[in-house]
Amino acid sequence: MTSNIHTTVEQWDLFELTMEGPQEGNPFLDVTLEALFLSPSGTSFCVRGFYDGEGRYSVRFMPEETGEWSYRTDSSTAALSGREGHFTCKPTTGNNHGPVRVRHQFHFGYADGTPYLPMGTTCYAWTHQDEALQEETLVTLKNGPFNKMRMCVFPKSYQYNENEPPYHAFEGSQETGWDERRFNPAFFRHLEQRIADLRDLGIEADLILFHPYDRWGYAKLSPETDDRYLRYITARLSAYRNVWWSLANEYDLMKSKTTEDWERFATIVTDHDPYSHLISIHNCGPFYDYTRPWITHCSIQRVDVYRTAENTNQWRQDWQKPIVIDECAYEGNIDWGWGNITGQEMVRRFWEGAVRGGYVGHGETYVHPEEILWWSKGGQLHGSSPQRIGFLKQILEEGPEGRLDPLPSEWDVPRAGIANHYYLYYFGFNQPSYRHFRMDPGTNYQVDVIDTWEMTVQTLEGIYEGAFRVDLPGKPYIAVRLRKAE
């Protein structure tokens, strides 16, 4: 009766124990299932299983330690209880670096120590489109610079989002009513497949658990259903190493939820996620209280039409956590101000955030004849910012220690780096034709003039030290990099 027992599994990959069990009654409610996993070093993890329909039950586990693991199930039904087994966890290969964690307080890194620089994009409802479009999205992602995807569990109802999703999360239908006591396993299996697809592309899935743009009832489930849904989805998804939890998109627009609800949700998710994936909650207007201990990083929406990423260093001080500006507005040309900034402005916001020690996110909303706007449905990218975001990522990866922290700056040009070692200055929309640098004497620098829009790096001849002048192109979107000469 036990199948799919993989006797070896890669570190941070997914081990799954699948069993046959009772179908009668409502297994979603009637049957409890969990398993105790014992690590090679003797640490135990209690993991919740789930009912996958048609008499199938599963327990999923992400081993974080190499070596021999063992497990034993426990269940309210004898058929699923007392199952024992073991498997070997072997070291990772290829692009598996493990889950992303907070590192150095304001930054991120994979569990294996590799720095992770979030270059996120947003396709809220991409998994709710037809299969061909989802596949097209994956091809676009494969060829693009992005390594994080904001996406909703539930389908989206909004301007440009009038189509019906292929799957729903509950049994039933809009016409006959939803049975909130019975999940639709096909819905979740599909979502999992897409999360695995992202994982295989090296993309983190920043999974939005609730959102307000709804015509089916997902935004107004009963508290009991909300909680059951969270226990169910954490049981299904926690073992995927690339999952991040986002309790909500625009929590403050979900008028049926209170702070007490969000706090209860946070407790459920963190209690049922034995791996402590990254978790946050995203605002529309007022910020959530990011000092809450369960919040691993800030997930911020623009606070102003004109000035948002420029607040990054202030927010670092305020919240003492990584600053991810998941929505700084979208490159596009739709009617609303949140969806019609230029590629230049998008890239500028990425750089303004980066040189202040934060991470800005992308989205795209160009009008499309079939209403396929990347920000929600995925598909193809049409804008000019993604390749420049890739260029920024490359510049950041070339920097020391895989992260960038702000340094005391002159009033008109932010800079970041490591004092007397590495500096990155960003001139934004200003167009200086030269700049005087006044560095501490005694350190020799190589000077690079970086055109962040044309994506060129010009390394100046010679070595610079102390006070010196650097000629610049006299156009916007220029950065200057000083690297200590060997």
Next chain:
Amino acid sequence: MTSNIHTTVEQWDLFELTMEGPQEGNPFLDVTLEALFLSPSGTSFCVRGFYDGEGRYSVRFMPEETGEWSYRTDSSTAALSGREGHFTCKPTTGNNHGPVRVRHQFHFGYADGTPYLPMGTTCYAWTHQDEALQEETLVTLKNGPFNKMRMCVFPKSYQYNENEPPYHAFEGSQETGWDERRFNPAFFRHLEQRIADLRDLGIEADLILFHPYDRWGYAKLSPETDDRYLRYITARLSAYRNVWWSLANEYDLMKSKTTEDWERFATIVTDHDPYSHLISIHNCGPFYDYTRPWITHCSIQRVDVYRTAENTNQWRQDWQKPIVIDECAYEGNIDWGWGNITGQEMVRRFWEGAVRGGYVGHGETYVHPEEILWWSKGGQLHGSSPQRIGFLKQILEEGPEGRLDPLPSEWDVPRAGIANHYYLYYFGFNQPSYRHFRMDPGTNYQVDVIDTWEMTVQTLEGIYEGAFRVDLPGKPYIAVRLRKAE
């Protein structure tokens, strides 16, 4: 002994009574001179005269009332006392609209009722350059859109401003020392000529009485000299209808002056200016307290590298006075952030201020082989913003009532005008390809799509009413104007 008695003078033109008097001693200190002018309707004005060197004494007066005026002098010396005379004040002709006053609380108008929309520029030290350059500046101004000039009484010492001025305000020299008790009349005569030149071009002279960028001592005169200078310059210049008083450029950088000093200066200037010219004081960092009753309008410097003109409506609420952002940064390419914004950004700031009911000012700092930067020395304009500023002025002049007040707006697009009559929306750096307008039903509008950069106005066919969609070019710097159809 009395000369230059013009028996007729145009309203708001300058009447000057010139007399010969004692040269011995120090007439600047020893001789008092004033005159009482009696208006046709019986109002009297006490006006201070001044010593103009070489035994010449003058009293200048700007009559604001047409008809027969009379006057009588009084002096500490008998030779200048008791002179009586009269003159006829006739109505204005040509471009003489009188001095500019505050109108409708947040705006300006000439004394004859003509609206005045300040489109200011800045050439701090243009009157301290060689004559040929000054003449070139006047030619540039004649062909440009500007109707206000920020300029310093005293010469300027600063980056790109190393040359010596042709005149100094006091007798003496840098080498032998200045005699602060003796003004140099040639200095002031020259300044007056340039103010008159501006007047003849229809340009207001926003005259900066003190500033910190100094190597000769003007920024650190004794309090007695400061006060004497203010009494002297107000006696000489108040009768020029196009004079505005700006107590300082960057008052807060003049460390030798206190708030008490500025308040005393304000009292001296307003006490000695019988016409109540516009008066303000300009900051570098913290604002002066613009609620002070002597301040007629706010004269503001940018508060942020990124976001300044966008604060205009807030500042209107805070200060309840006209908002003039005299320095929003300068179009140019020098090293500092205050002097290297693009033409696009300059024009954007003008529009952002205008649609919030304020007035942004211009300046230009392009690197020049002979260090002739417009912002300080004048000369020629090299930037792309001036003609677009002229276009904005034309749009504003076409609007109703010669002024623009903000209206309640959607969060992403500021708008101004008169409800149900005239609306001007500005989309800034956003690039919508369309916009839905949701107007109160019942009013028919003509719709203009304005490209503020290309300086084009496209009037759409047909009449629009209620809720309607307008297609837009999908590029930055677009405005939409709705005008009630007749």
